[in-house]
Amino acid sequence: MGCGGSKAQPAAAAAAEPAKDTTLLAKPEGEKPVWKIEAAPDGGMILCGHPGSGNVVPIMLFGAVHMKDKYKFQMCDIMQGEQMSPDFLAMNPFHQVPSAKMADGQGIYESAAMLRCLALKFAPETYPADKQLIIDMVMDKRQTDLYQAWSPIGYYAMQIKPAPEKDAAKKLNLVLANMAKQFLSGKYLAGDTLTIADYLVLPLILTLSLAATSGMGYKVPARWEQYLADAQVELGQNWTESTKVHEGWVGSNKEKIDFIEFEADGELPPASGDWKIEAAPADGLLLCGHPGSGNVICQMIFGLAHMKDKYKFQMCDIMKGEQMSADFLAMNAFHQVPSGKMADGTNLFESSAMLRYLALKFAPETYPADKRMIIDMAMDKRQGDLYTVWGPIAYYSMGIKPAPEKDGAKKLNAVLATMATAFLTGKYIAGDKLSIADYSILPLINTLTLPTTQKVGYKLPERWAKYLADAKADLGEVFTEAVKVHEGWVASNESKVEAIEFEADAVAV
Secondary structure, three states: OOOOOOOOOOOOOOOOOOOOOOOOOOOOOOOOEEEOOOOOOOOOOEEEOOOOOOOOOHHHHHHHHHHHHHEEEEOOOOOOOOOHHHHHHHHHOOOOOOOOEEEEOOEEEOOOHHHHHHHHOOOOOOHHHHHHHHHHHHHHHHHHHHHHHHHHHHHHHHHHHHHOOOOOHHHHHHHHHHHHHHOOOOOOOOEEEOHHHHHHHHHHHHHHHHHHHHHHHOOOOHHHHHHHHHHHHHHHHHHHHHHHHHHHHHHHHHHHHOOOOOOOOOOOOOOOOOOOOOOOOOEEEEEEEEEOOHHHHHHHHHHHHOOOOHHHEEEOOOOOOOOOOOHHHHOOOOEEEOOEEEEEOEEEHHHHHHHHHHHHHHHHHHHOOHHHHHHHHHHHHHHHHHHHHHHHHHHHHHOOOHHHHHHHHHHHHHHHHHHHHOOOOOOOOEEEEOOOHHHHHHHHHHHHHOHHHOOOOOOOOOHHHHHHHHHHHHHOOHHHHHHHHHHHHOOOOOOOOOOOOOOOEEEOO
């Protein structure tokens, strides 16, 4: 599974004082100041955010290294609510950082999506065609497993979250060990040259290396220490300048952090079971996973719609632990579905990365060059905000999680409303033709319409119901075939769920 997106991080007041912000207009006493966006450099970008955020730092790094006079940074103090100003919301209706505006007026957001867009435009050597798959898999992994495991320790160091549990270091180091095994075969994450994958991951590793974090009792694994040291040397002053506010912020919390007796690291799980991988079709894909998974269905829709005899599905029953077999671990050390193997031996995992790779190879019309930014932003938003609020209701309907809180529908519908505003300006996510963003999102929307979910008390907003109906009509038997196991699974839980008296949706302001 791949599910992660950039989040707005609260910024500390004053770890390292940023330059005085001159973008605030004077207002009568008692009124909040209004943040106004400045002009982007000619042919370039103005990046808006707080320099203490680990999600903003990657874009700062890229701009400083590769854009020079086409890059400008503007402070947006999210502690003061400046991201709720009309100018900011016009750029990014999700009011999160990092966000940016290009000189042509386009607003861009979601850190991974931004890096892809900027790399293709200003520094294609940081996202070379022959490395795009591994870069995308790394970036998706950073936004999901790594970010989730990093947050308890990283955000305690920033004094945003309470002290982590004693198993937090063990959980984090297991993810780092798998990432090192899968990606760090060279100096950096995709070889011996820095790429946008490194820009995205490096700020998280930096936080783990700082004195406040080590004072907590956490030690960065040696391989990742070397990785960070190599990058710091290579990036030089650009690194120092881009990270100084973040380092100052974390450093200011050193005396507030308690030492934690973390549990000892565990070992990577050994291979077990006798699941054997089949052969991929000639010049095609063998997709491995469970057809009940909404993350696997994305790939099933693509394969059935666009690959024909070059697509084959093989069941891997994760309920029986088949993903822990030697054959599966050789394909994906993270033992997650979906995973796939191409006829040439290329291993694929992380659902969004897989869809990009397959689209460029088999159906480029589903990921057209002039729509990639909006597609990437929508897919990142699906993996982050949407998946987070979808999970409580959907996984209860599947019998995986306990009943959701009463505000679950309100939270979900708030995200769906903003996504509709940002992305559903046409029939589908990126216009009037189905794209890989739709293949990624449709399985989640479909789950929300099933009888079991309706019994829970959730009703899908009308705009999304129309979106789903249109896609079902266009995809026809492809959609029916891809979702039938999932729909049967959810239906089998109908007698086990109870109705929830969800709170009414919030009124937009």
